[in-house]
Amino acid sequence: MPTCQKCHTEWTWKDSQKVIFQFKKGLICPYCGETQYQTSDSQKRTSLVGMAPLLMLPVVILTDSWFLTISLILLASITHLSVIPFLMKLSNNQELMW
Ligand SMILES: [Zn+2]
Incomplete structure (x- = not known):
């Protein structure tokens, strides 16, 4: 979970979600x-x-089902948002991505 580099408090999963959605x-x-x-x-x-x-794209193309497409996109988005807090590391300064 991300830890604030100023006050050294570890954010909860819920805190992280709120912050991301700002x-x-x-x-x-x-x-x-x-x-x-x-x-x-x-x-x-x-x-x-x-x-x-994007890895699911071939499956979507092959099956040609809008229901499956929407389900996979929703599932992938939910999974993505749930996992982000576990991968986040914080810094006091803005760093360039590359
Ligand atoms: Zn803080």
């Missing part, structure tokens, strides 16, 4: 209110997981 450039710590950023390694990891649904 859709801001920085992540505001729910405990001290300081802005945190994902480390570049963390950004790479979460992006890679985000691309995982």
